[in-house]
Amino acid sequence: MASLYVKAVPPADLNRNTEWFLYPGVWTTYILILFFVWLLVLSVFGCSPGMAWTIVNLSHFAVTYHFFHWKKGTPFAEDQGMYNRLTWWEQIDNGKQLTRNRKFLTVVPVVLYLIASHTTDYQHPMLFLNTLAVIVLVIAKFPHMHKYLIVCIEMKLLCFTLSLVSTDWPMHGKAYILVGKDWNSGMTFSG
Numbered sequence: 001m002a003s004l005y006v007k008a009v010p011p012a013d014l015n016r017n018t019e020w021f022l023y024p025g026v027w028t029t030y031i032l033i034l035f036f037v038w039l040l041v042l043s044v045f046g047c048s049p050g051m052a053w054t055i056v057n058l059s060h061f062a063v064t065y066h067f068f069h070w071k072k073g074t075p076f077a078e079d080q081g082m083y084n085r086l087t088w089w090e091q092i093d094n095g096k097q098l099t100r101n102r103k104f105l106t107v108v109p110v111v112l113y114l115i116a117s118h119t120t121d122y123q124h125p126m127l128f129l130n131t132l133a134v135i136v137l138v139i140a141k142f143p144h145m146h147k148y149l150i151v152c153i154e155m156k157l158l159c160f161t162l163s164l165v166s167t168d169w170p171m172h173g174k175a176y177i178l179v180g181k182d183w184n185s186g187m188t189f190s191g
Contacts, residue, residue, distance in 0.1 A: 016074065030108070
């Protein structure tokens with residue numbers, strides 16, 4: 001007896017803001033853009049290859065953090081405000097965690113960090129900036145960071161404070177401190 005039910009493929013990502021990342025060749029294009037930006041920085045600024053990789057890494061950090069983890073909503077009106085409170089990172093793959101696309105976008109900053117750090121021979125100012133960029137970018141991509149923003153990072157000598165705010169922050173008025181250390185009193189806190 002024939003099957004009475006139709007076997008349908010699940011619908012593709014209907015969010016026009018993120019559907020482009022499902023197209024074939026996007027990963028290759030992403031890597032090629034990074035490589036050509038490195039060549040452009042290398043030829044325009046005339047700096048060392050390591051410094052060029054550091055500039056690419058920090059530029060990649062600034063652009064991806066702003067557009068993937070800070071800006072909310074979509075530029076399209078068809079979604080009727082469904083994504084207004086979500087960043088691009090929260091919208092990708094319909095919010096599913098640990099998908100192939102999310103893993104790729106997490107590995108890219110780590111690989112850029114390794115390249116930039118190695119080619120600068122782990123020199124202090126570049127290593128510090130590259131490390132700070134990769135830590136913030138990778139923490140922002142953790143699954144438990146869904147609907148949280150990294151608001152401010154204060155660096156005062158040895159004092160490091162990382163503040164998190166829920167994306168519903170104006171409604172709830174809650175700010176969360178993930179980790180910090182009060183170097184004056186020597187107390188460590190988390191919560």
